[in-house]
């Protein structure tokens with residue numbers, strides 16, 4: 001039997017770089033805390049045989065081996081994984097040759113229930129213990145039910161006090177709860193204790209890593225009666241003591257019919273919200289851009305081509321694309337990493 005991959009191999013031409021937006025198909029992931037909004041409200045395609053009531057994450061722009069998004073268009077690259085595209089067409093990403101792993105991962109998460117209380121390592125610790133990148137992440141709250149909250153930080157002054165409170169299951173005095181609403185943004189650097197609470201949908205931009213150390217999982221078990229692993233020692237190793245809230249230096253730029261908000265701009269990533277109220281004309285910098293539509297619909301105009309955009313569409317504007325124009329009523333989260 002002919003393998004699908006072999007057919008694709010014969011159809012593409014590497015090295016002929018197309019200056020076109022690259023639309024991607026997300027990978028939906030089952031999670032014990034997930035719900036059904038990603039396919040009922042956001043219209044993402046449910047994988048065959050997936051549980052319909054436990055879809056926690058859509059990995060919208062991902063080259064991570066645990067879930068690689070594939071190209072929808074242009075047709076030259078249709079069906080190719082983002083990991084392979086990054087290796088074979090480095091020019092699209094402003095590079096002459098491949099330099100290992102794609103830097104970022106963007107997801108939409110639907111938390112029907114609370115996510116585990118967790119923390120992620122920095123690059124050095126992750127490299128040494130997990131052989132991958134560390135994880136600094138950030139969240140844009142797309143929707144939140146009334147009284148929704150997150151865990152964002154902790155009250156322990158020392159690792160010893162932290163361990164004490166964990167052993168006593170004194171979560172109330174250990175964890176910092178913060179109420180949230182749609183439109184809020186949170187920067188979650190490595191070393192920050194955090195958890196997304198039930199009833200929240202977020203767009204997450206993060207380093208391309210899947211290393212999570214769990215502190216507390218609400219004593220949950222899966223349908224086979226198994227609890228998920230906890231990683232108390234690793235959590236204490238990587239958590240910052242005392243907890244420190246990162247300062248956000250949000251910049252807002254008003255255009256006649258659009259607003260661009262820059263939330264974070266550091267060596268991990270730059271993350272912005274592009275809010276189109278009729279029209280936004282962008283002059284792009286010397287970089288490539290990852291974009292996901294978080295609400296509304298409209299069009300992306302590029303040269304003579306027009307691409308319709310709907311909520312939850314994800315695409316990459318490759319390096320070398322200079323001018324694009326958005327029309328309609330749209331919000332996008334747009335990110336990249338310094339080249």
Ligand code: ZN
Pocket residue numbers: 118120137194212
């Ligand atoms: Zn996390």
